[in-house]
Amino acid sequence: HDAKFDFEDCNRQRFGCVVGTSKGGFQSFKKSAQQFANHPANHPDKSFPLAGLEEFPANRASVEVATTLNLQGAVLCPVAACATGLVSLMQGANLIANGYCDTVLAGSSDASLQEILLGSYNRMGVLAKNFENPQTACKPFDKTRNGFLVGEGAAMFLLEEAAFAEARGATPYAEWVTGHLATDISGLTSLEEDATSLTWLIQNCLQQAKMSPSEIDYINLHGTATRLNDIYETNALKKACGRTIYDIPCSSFKGALGHLLGAAGSVETAFSLLAMRDNIIPPTLNLTTPDPQCDLNYTPHIASSQTVNSLLKLSFGFGGHLAAAVLRAV
Structure with missing residues (x-):
């Protein structure tokens, strides 16, 4: 919306999609695992629900976005831990610079407020400790800093060649x-x-x-x-x-x-x-x-x-x- 881009008037074969995430769909996987554990009679062959596996791969977000918008250019899903978001933008820019795409929807998303992930980060010793107010718990560059708090979010960018933006009167x-x-x-x-x-x-x-x-x-x-x-x-x-x-x-x-x-x-x-x-x-x-x-x-x-x-x-x-x-x- 912010880019004022008309998806109905574009070359979809030259429109790429890069959506990174540092991990797969843990929430969907967790739900499937709980169903599997709580209702074993529904799975007599002891096979894990296919739906859980379909939602779990890291590339699920990029494929879903491309499918929803009918984008038929390159579809990528960078995974580079906490650098994933910037790497995704870099990969999107490279698709244009190298001539593979004219336009790329690029960005990343992450939903990591899951017990198994929070427990892992706690064991790694990177989470903030001994705080009363979560609003002041994360203190970058402060002498008393002792870790971060996990958040969730997403951001997407429309990347395009300067000539394309200029032709449609866009303001980058x-x-x-x-x-x-x-x-x-x-x-x-x-x-x-x-x-x-x-x-x-x-x-x-x-x-x-x-x-x-x-x-x-x-x-x-x-x-x-x-x-x-x-x-x-x-x-x-x-x-x-x-x-x-x-x-x-x-x-x-x-x-x-x-x-x-x-x-x-x-x-x-x-x-x-x-x-x-x-x-x-x-x-x-x-x-x-x-x-x-x-x-x-x-x-x-x-x-x-x-x-x-x-x-x-x-x-x-x-x-x-x-x-x-x-x-x-x-």
Whole structure:
């Protein structure tokens, strides 16, 4: 609706769909598993209900969207843990840049408020602890931070060649300049002490964009409020951008939204584009006690007015997925 796109007047063979998620349909799988366990007489051959298996695969969302809208171009479902959302946008942009599609519906969704998933994250030690008010539990870059809260959400973007947007009189939110990927192979939740991989990623992404750090007006951080992540991200930015980083306003949305996991990258990019539209630097909520090891301008508590013509978006995922993208106002 926001893109004012007429689906009845498009080349469906050149219209792609990229919908990522960090996992399959756990809720549907859970319902089928409960039915199987509670009513064994309905399954004399002890076979699992087929409906549960059909709803569970990670690509279910992308196939469902493509089928509903009759999109007959490439259909993809990236899975890159908590970096999935940004990777999905990157894959959508690449489909257009490489000539496979003229238009792509791209984004991600995630619904992870399930007992089995919350239990897993708790065992991993990444969830916020010992809090009274969930609104203030997630504290990115705060000295007292101890983890995140899980949220749910989704965001979708209509990506198209500039010529197509111009021809139909559309007003784009931004230009996708470039995106790049890397991996930190330290482990599931471990991170390099020297942040070499992330430093290289940021530098390479800016190099591909043919931009210097001083040309970036805003950085939307991954900022999970875990002890290691926030220091890791801070150190990588300082190494990649030098002293210039102290002049670039940054922020993390997770104090406000929670961690949307597979949807984080797409939803946070959407809010970042709204910030670009409105020339606002969004705040990092719950940053009350500064951490000496996290000393950048995280825009604590209160948004500020500033022209935003370009932004750098960072997303990371469990297991070492690293993604970065540069977007520019048009």
